[in-house]
Amino acid sequence: MSSLVVSINASPEKLLREHGDQIKVVKQGPGVNFYTAQWAQQSPGSVTIQPGKFQFTIPYVLGLQGVEETGAPAEGLVQYEIFAGITGPDLIGHDEARQKFFALLQGIRKAGWTPFIDRDDPRIRGRQRLEYVLKSSSASSLDPDYEPTLAEWMQLEDLSRWTFYADHAYLSVAFKREASLRDPDKPGAYLLTYTLMSENQHFRTYVAPKDRDRWKELLPATLKELQAQRQQAEKEWRLKGASIDEGYVDPPAPQR
């Protein structure tokens, strides 16, 4: 299995120096450069991310896409998407997919990554978080410490995601199921997308695309609003008897 090592905010030159034979550069107009690699399904690759303290390796990789924003050259590669299978073969039973996927999440936890709760979401855990996501939106992150039952797993929509934080980097893991194979009693096919973002890149998403150039200026007010939304949501959950994880603290936001 050929492998590749990537870290957030590394310079594209470094990536090309180390893996120039595998990486292709796609320059997309004035704003973005993509650094891509791909593997055949029969001989997938592996990608090790954040070498060092929070290192872990993604197996069965089909493709990698690194992003450099030419407006922020000093930040290097600010985002990676890694597309991978759960196992090698094309088809996998849905229950096996569920178990193996949960083991992958546990691997990320063991590497030292902390589960992330979206800043407007109530700090509820486990099954309550899953119920919340099913009811509100799959854009909210799920709790990687809770293993869904098969019935719950099948209820999760495509692109449901689990988000982690470690050392100024954010990582989301999301899955997509082959649309035509969703019968829980028959095998399905899954593609995982791991999205690794730098801290700045993560916080840029908190402002509307048109305000991206002013993100640092707008961020404090935005975070305050999200905090208020969380407080409101937690109030409602408390009334329903849910326990709020008061010990959970948001990762630090960049200073102006």
Next chain:
Amino acid sequence: MGDLVKTVAPTNTTEKSCTEVACDCNDMWSIVQQFSTIRLCEQKGKGSGKILQAYSTRAKRIAATYARFYLETEDGGNPDFKGRHYWMALGAFASKTVACSLDMLRVETLQTVFQGLGKGNLWLFYDISGWHYYYNKYRQSFDLCVNQRNAAKYLKPVQEQMNFYPWKDEALPKINNMSDCTYIKVAFQKTSEFEGQKNVSKRPPIQMANLQAIADHEQGVILQPLIYADPDFAKWVRRQRCMLIQWASPDLQLVFNHACDTKDALLKSVAPDDTVLENLKSRMFWISAAASKFHHLMQTQTAYMEKELHTIAGWVNLSDDGLELDPAYMQPF
């Protein structure tokens, strides 16, 4: 109360007086279908028109309509919700690419491909524009009526108009009379989530989910039975299963602009070979990788992408006039 097709009410002396007509879901879908019909017509006065003849003119007006849906400049659009019809932005670039390819194919006389591409693009429009138009115009009854679209039951005058749709007898049964809405319901659930989402950082994943659900519909419900399953369809076209697959090539600069590139994506031999497409995971990978590039550009190069979409939106009244129409390339109808 009268019925929708024919209602008689006595004249009176009250200004702007109205007669109430009760519409059921089928009536509503019949009204909605006329939006798609008119959009691809050259209008010849009130209540009369002719379906555009040139495939590439149709594809350009289709691209314009998709761009207008995304930009919220289409009938019933709401600028406060710009971004909710996310697939429409991708669809606009895709239909533009189809228009460019049709122009080339016509010159190169690749009949099978030319007909297949023209047919797929047209019927995808007849289907997908209706769901979006209904949602925009009649949001309150959308959830109630989404399950009840069925072109075989449309009001008679609307069915009569549809008799002029090219490839109608072949297409409608293959796409279940546009009644299939499994992925559509998921997609519009995302549209609705986008509208209510206050946390801006959660909108991009919602948009991506909208795009993927409509891509599932487009591929599985419309294009697969309509053109890909056709045994006569050449190998060249089998590789075009999904526009996104073309765009996912790591070697290819994406064609997200309004101009026709002479080295345009569709004709470049950049698609993966059949074995890649036949593997589900690698097919999902190619689609997801291309969608992700598009997504990134939409989120970070928004001004550029929307400027291009505005240009495409300007093609909405494009006419066949001045185009050299060769009857050999026209499906009779």
